[in-house]
Amino acid sequence: MTESPQGTAVATPGPAAPRGRRGRRAVDVPDLVARARDGEARAVARLISLVEDASPVLREVAAALAPHTGGAQVLGLTGSPGVGKSTTTTALVRALRRAGRRVGVLAVDPSSPFSGGALLGDRVRMQDHAGDPGVYIRSMASRGHLGGLAWATPQALRVLDAAGCDVVLVETVGVGQSELEIASLADTTLVLVAPGMGDGIQAAKAGILEVADVLVVNKADRDGADRTVRDLRYAQSLGGRHTGPGAWQPPICRTVAAREEGIARVLEHVQAHRRWLADSGEGARRRAERAAREIEAIALAGLRARIGDVRGSAALAALADQVVAGETDPYRAADRLLAQL
Amino acid sequence: MTESPQGTAVATPGPAAPRGRRGRRAVDVPDLVARARDGEARAVARLISLVEDASPVLREVAAALAPHTGGAQVLGLTGSPGVGKSTTTTALVRALRRAGRRVGVLAVDPSSPFSGGALLGDRVRMQDHAGDPGVYIRSMASRGHLGGLAWATPQALRVLDAAGCDVVLVETVGVGQSELEIASLADTTLVLVAPGMGDGIQAAKAGILEVADVLVVNKADRDGADRTVRDLRYAQSLGGRHTGPGAWQPPICRTVAAREEGIARVLEHVQAHRRWLADSGEGARRRAERAAREIEAIALAGLRARIGDVRGSAALAALADQVVAGETDPYRAADRLLAQL
Structure with a gap:
């Protein structure tokens, strides 16, 4: 339950030192960042590790990344366990790759601070993209009790951004707090639900409607999909956030991610939302809020x-x-x- | 997204002042606490409101409650949306009332900081107990982004504890962080799962196994219940927390809470866990950790x-x-x- 030593107290050894104290090899941060920007996957992975492990050079990494960030479109993907987030992520990555876009994936694993480990599921499914130089995939352990996503993920996101990803997908399990966090992190938040995972009232109870920019009913070939869509529409009609002229109305899409059905439509909605973010000024507001x-x-x-x-x-x-x-x-x-x- | 002004900066007006500033009626905290201890439901409700609203007398309330706390057994109840937490809570309350115990319920509502409101579901189901003087039920909004349960709930719990509740049930939606919070709050944490809500790997991914003292497979009359139990057993066999001699092995119970089936057995496990907490010293350790x-x-x-x-x-x-x-x-x-x- 302890947290890694992080934050303002972290020492930054001079980049010229050939070896760090305690005999660890010193990290050449400028070189790493240059190589990551050239698309070298190992350099990207190393930078994320430095961020995740709250390395003593964390602050140096952040400073070196800063000038190269701001280009990536950040998509949040969230939903309860079992709705098919990893499958949907995989399908989205495939579609984005077909469109020639460079993609980063941060799978924020909520496995406990007790065990610390990620389970096999995601990693196995992600193997699809192994060897594709246009995809970076990273499973992150969520650290400790307080902070969760708040900590390493924004920094890891900056690494992928600086490395030239056009789109970064941040996937997290979550109802409640982590959803709020992902919403504050992403330009566009996709919320996944599945038939039989609870009705519209349950969805609204979990606070998912307010954070969704695009609602995705996955496993839409299952019984109850119509009911789920109807419940979500009804719950939306009760909600207050998306009212007023010029407001974004979160669309509800149906997908069968395992068969890649409906994915293209989801991405169309994402692009429409992106245009809305730009036109309304909400995009700039979100980015400033995120930085704050x-x-x-x-x-x-x-x-x-x-x-x-x-x-x-x-x-x-x-x-x-x-x-x-x-x-x-x-x-x-x-x-x-x-x-x- | 703003948080209420709370914490060390809160002013405490003298209890003798007949009226607070801004013309609000001054709160007679010692009188309220005395009436709450006499079992007056309105006094209990008022104290919880003072705590939840971060009233200027919050610190005075905390000080007045302190000598009367420590008697209640705190049960945490958590699980994904749709597993039947509210129904299970209702069934547990009925069973505990039949055994003559005074019960408090804190339903920590995860509805968003955007809307602030609780939905109808829980409250309707809870009406069962309206008018029973041996039951206090309170639905709490989870406040803001940071903190969540961490804030008002422990104080509300102290109110119910001081008011003489034998058992306080804290019900929360949650996978991920809020679960960790509930685990740190409760003496005994019940984790609910339901068939079709995701297999054992999903459950383990959500980190629920580590926090569970008792696992409850609700809706056990549904297809897939056997599979769910089997998956949970398998996931348990992989886990590391509950090993070593004298360790607590979280039992897996089946319930159909809507028909009150299996509830007595759950309560037997809860009592067994309580004895284990006392005998092992883990109970004292948890309470000290909770206070810290x-x-x-x-x-x-x-x-x-x-x-x-x-x-x-x-x-x-x-x-x-x-x-x-x-x-x-x-x-x-x-x-x-x-x-x-």
Whole structure:
């Protein structure tokens, strides 16, 4: 449950040093970035690893990437387990590749902080694209309790962006919070549902309608697909976000991703949404909001790291014991904790 | 997307003042707590509202509750949308009431920060218990992007605990992060799955196995229930948490909550887990860990509030624009943001 040391306290060794301390080979960040921009997959992978592992050169990587970012179109893809996100991602990648576009995929794996590991499913399905130099695929473990997507994913996205991806797909399991995060990360958010995964009210309960720019009813060959579409339409009619003149009305598409049916139509809606983002000014607003969130998240993580130094200490344990015993309340305990920073 | 002003900066007006500023009626916290402890439902509801709305008397409420907490057994109940959480909660409440126990229910509603509202489903089903003085039911909106459950729920839980509930059920939609939160909140976490909601690998992908103390396959009269149980067993056999002598092996129960089938067995497992918590020392460890997390969350929220003051300001907007333009990177921007605190 510990978090990696990250944020403002991270030291940046000089790029000229031939070897880092502790005998690790020093990282030549400018060279790595140059090679990633030339399309070298290994350099891209290495940069993402540096980001994901909160390497000491994290800040140097971020600074080196900055001038080369902003070109990629970011598509978020989310939905409950079992709706077919990985299959849909695979189908979208195929279609985008046929159109000659360079594609990055970040599969944000929600496997637990306890086990840390990703399961086989995604990786196996993704093998389809192994060896295609126009596709970068990366499965990311979501780190720890707080932060989740907020942390490494935006930086990994910057790596793929700087590496010249035209489109980056960010796939995440999620209802609730991670969805909100993906919506704040993506230019366009696709929300997948499947027949039998819950009716429209369930979908609305999970908060998915508000974040969806395009709704995809996958496995549309199954019983109940019509019902699901109807429920989503009804729930949409109750919702408030997409009202007013010029507002975007999230379309509802049907797909059978395993057979690549309906995928072209989804991409048409994505492009229509992209035009709307540009014309309405909403695209620029989202990108500025995304950057603001990222700055905030990094600032918060820096502060959290300072609390983390206290965490596990005898002081916090003693405060926790007092709260359990009813001798103090958590607010007063928090005051005392902050006083120690 | 703004968060309520909370945390260390909240002012506490003197309890003697007959009227608060802005003409609101002053809250007599000690009287409210006394009435809540006498079982007055309206006092309980009012206290939870004070907590949920981050009232200026929040800290006073927390201090007044502290000496009366620690008695309630906290059951977390989680699972994807559509697995039947509300129905299961209702069935559990009925069974616990038949056993003469006082029950609190916190239905943490994940409806979006955009709409803020809870949908009808839960509330309707919960009407069953309306008028039973031994049951407090509260649907809570999850607030904002960061925090989620972390914020108001532990405090609401303290209210129900101090009000003399023997058992508090905390129901939340969730895969991923909110599950981790519920696990850190509850003494015993029930994870619900349903046939057709995804196989064992999907369940494991969503990280549900690691947080489950008791696994419940609901809608067990449906096709595929055997398969689901088998998949869960297999996924369990791969997992690492529950190993070693004396470790808790999460049982897998089948229920048809809508017909109250299997509910008694679930409660037997819950009681067995409770004994294990006591005997192993894990219960005390969890409670201390929970208190530590709560203290941390409050401390972090206090720090976040200070960042929030900067947020929306011209300074953060300018930093975000620079990041979008590639003129700086988010780490350097975060440094500058923190320098302004």
